[in-house]
Amino acid sequence: MxxxxxxxxxxxxxxxxxxxxxxxxxxxxxxxxxxxxxxxxxxxxxxxxxxxxxxxxxxxxxxxxxxxxxxxxxxxxxxxxxxxxxxxxxxxxxxxxxxxxxxxxxxxxxxxxxxxxxxxxxxxxxxxxxxxxxxxxxxxxxxxxxxxxxxxxxxxxxxxxxxxxxxxxxxxxxxxxxxxTVYGLWYDSALFKAKGWEPAKDFAEFDALLGKIKAAGLQPYAYAGKNASYYQYWMIAISAAQIGGNQVLIDMDNLKEGVWTSDPVRKAAEAWASIGKKYLDPANEGLTHTEVQTAQNQGKIGFYPSGSWLENEQKEQTPAAFQYALAPTPSVTSSDKLPFGAVRAAxxxxxxxxxxxxxxxxxxxxxxxxxxxxxxxxxxxxxxxxxxxxxxxxxxxxxxxxxxxxDALNKAGDNIITYNLFEDWYKEFETELRSKTNALMFGRITADQFCKDVQAKADAVKADSSITKQNRTS
Incomplete structure (x- = not known):
């Protein structure tokens, strides 16, 4: 996508x-x-x-x-x-x-x-x-x-x-x-090797690593708010699934009552909102995916959330020395149901x-x-x-x-986080989720408000008899 x-x-x-x-x-x-x-x-x-x-x-x-x-x-x-x-x-x-x-x-x-x-x-x-x-x-x-x-x-x-x-x-x-497609955090492995940086295994390490990247003069983390805010809600959904298991994503797809205000989603939203508050450049909300991706190729950005099409999409802008690599999403809590290394792939x-x-x-x-x-x-x-x-x-x-x-798939083994099908099923809901994701990540609403607003939209879609409802079992 x-x-x-x-x-x-x-x-x-x-x-x-x-x-x-x-x-x-x-x-x-x-x-x-x-x-x-x-x-x-x-x-x-x-x-x-x-x-x-x-x-x-x-x-x-x-x-x-x-x-x-x-x-x-x-x-x-x-x-x-x-x-x-x-x-x-x-x-x-x-x-x-x-x-x-x-x-x-x-x-x-x-x-x-x-x-x-x-x-x-x-x-x-x-x-x-x-x-x-x-x-x-x-x-x-x-x-x-x-x-x-x-x-x-x-x-x-x-x-x-x-x-x-x-x-x-x-x-x-x-x-x-x-x-x-495999989803996660993309970075330049050549740059990271030269700087002595290693991808983080949990959010505490992630915060510390982003601080080092910022001190080196780069934007630590970026995504394109103008047309690719869904890249970021993927990360929130992945983290929620890590915390609560893949059933969280199944419940999202099935418009289950209360899933967006549940503890796994709230904790995931809080974790990512803290990253946005400390490390996102507000100007990125007005940028397109190609602008942000090209800035990463120019050595200006540390991590960028995306899918495995990214390397091919940027091949004309990628310097020969740049080496794309995928890092799994860091664990949020010590009691996450899925271990570090679980990846979203489908x-x-x-x-x-x-x-x-x-x-x-x-x-x-x-x-x-x-x-x-x-x-x-x-x-x-x-x-x-x-x-x-x-x-x-x-x-x-x-x-x-x-x-x-x-390699990430092989390491993940059976710990695969499955797809969000609401993107195909409920486009009106997905469009609203993009908007709320930007509002969360750029500090206009809290994690609690994000969860309440998104759940309200999911409830409205569920109650709309003109929209054909789908059901996912696994």
Whole structure:
């Protein structure tokens, strides 16, 4: 979920645009997939076979929209699209890169003219829950049940555990979560080695280390308040899960009453608010992610919270001597349920196929190609990020950041903190959480007020009958 420009449409604004089309065309939710158990694809389909399980018409045009953020778009233009073209030489592929997904595509959904596959990511991503509730997303169950390319078994058999579940909305997989992302505190290991600094294991050590970094003339800790405040609420959620266990995040996703005012969340908010008070530069609230990240590459910032796409996103700005490394989030208390070294890691970055696409069969096949060994391996080579396909990166020489992420996963073992799905399910709530995170970190509200305000918003979303509710069990 790499950051983009700061347009953040609420769930209602997305629904407004989509709803106009619904009023004109009838209730989408009633006719999106037909009446069969397996969802129908939009547009024409040809003869189905083991090598063409969705019946892609060989000369049907294919339109792909790619969020061009931290991952760039070369993985699409240089790997996945050529693989599709090899399978269907007569097909014309239209490639659309953008950082403004919702701004670009909301009018098209409202007008019924949608692409065939979309990388729905960044801070201007569309609300997946709203799209699904309006019948605009194709159920990807046939994708995961289809034969794997170049192997035996199904596509699902080739994936890491939990990948299909990460894309559920309700009880069906409408999202392909493609990247296995690791989250934490990023730093320049070359700089730290030269200074004799070691990442901290708990917040007392973290405070002391940040003091040393500040004394050396650097900003000790920074994040971009203008468009990437969600990077910081991730850190609060990770700390809360360390204190109270992964059930805290499950309760957040399920809008459980009182979770945001619970002791683990309050303690996590207090710990991070103290870091903000002592070490954040107020000017960072008005900066974008690229501005802050580039300042770190210039040796001006110690720690920066992000996901493992960061290294690739900054490759053009990163000096040769800079060595990205990932530090796990420090423990908050001596009685944390999860040990130091626990990391948040999960399948991330959503790829979707619109149910009303002219060539949704082609969209499904494109995703199947992405999930092939060649498609996944090529993606890692282009982006430095590991995919959800088992063993696809085996034997590849990894970059320092990717290697550090892999090492952190190996050290974490079973102590993996799982994803916050409310980002996909309840965009209106997530947008409010960003605002409150900035208010907390830049000292405008206390940790208690943060917890009360966020819980109030979660309660309001839960009480809103117009919002489809989701449930996560693990």
């Amino acid at each position: 790499s950051a983009a420009l700061p347009q953040n449409p609420s769930r209602r604004s997305v629904l407004k645009g989509i709803g106009m089309a619904a009023l004109a065309a009838g209730p989408l939710s009633a006719c999106a997939f037909g009446s069969s158990d397996q969802p129908s694809t939009g547009g024409s389909t040809g003869e189905k076979s083991n090598t063409n399980p969705f019946g892609v018409v060989a000369n049907a045009p294919l339109e792909i929209v790619i969020f061009k953020g931290g991952l760039g778009d070369a993985y699409a233009t240089d790997v996945h699209e050529p693989l599709y073209k090899k399978a269907f030489p007569q097909a014309e592929i239209k490639h659309v890169p953008t950082q403004q997904i919702a701004q670009t595509l909301q009018p098209r959904f409202a007008g019924g003219n949608v692409p065939d596959m979309i990388s729905n990511a960044g801070s201007d991503m569309m609300d997946n829950g709203a799209l699904q509730s309006e019948g605009q997303l194709l159920d990807l169950s046939p994708l995961f049940a289809a034969p794997a390319i170049g192997g035996t078994g199904t596509v699902r058999d080739t994936l890491l555990p939990g990948v299909v579940e990460a894309g559920l909305i309700g009880d069906k997989p409408y999202l392909l979560k493609y990247i296995y 399948a991330g970055e959503s790829y979707i196929v619109p149910s009303k696409a002219k060539n949704s069969a082609g969209g499904l096949e494109y995703l199947r190609i992405m999930l092939s060994k060649d498609g996944a391996r090529g993606f890692t080579e282009k982006t430095g990020n590991i995919t959800v396909v088992k063993g696809a990166a085996d034997g590849l020489k990894l970059s320092p950041g990717a290697q550090s992420s892999n």
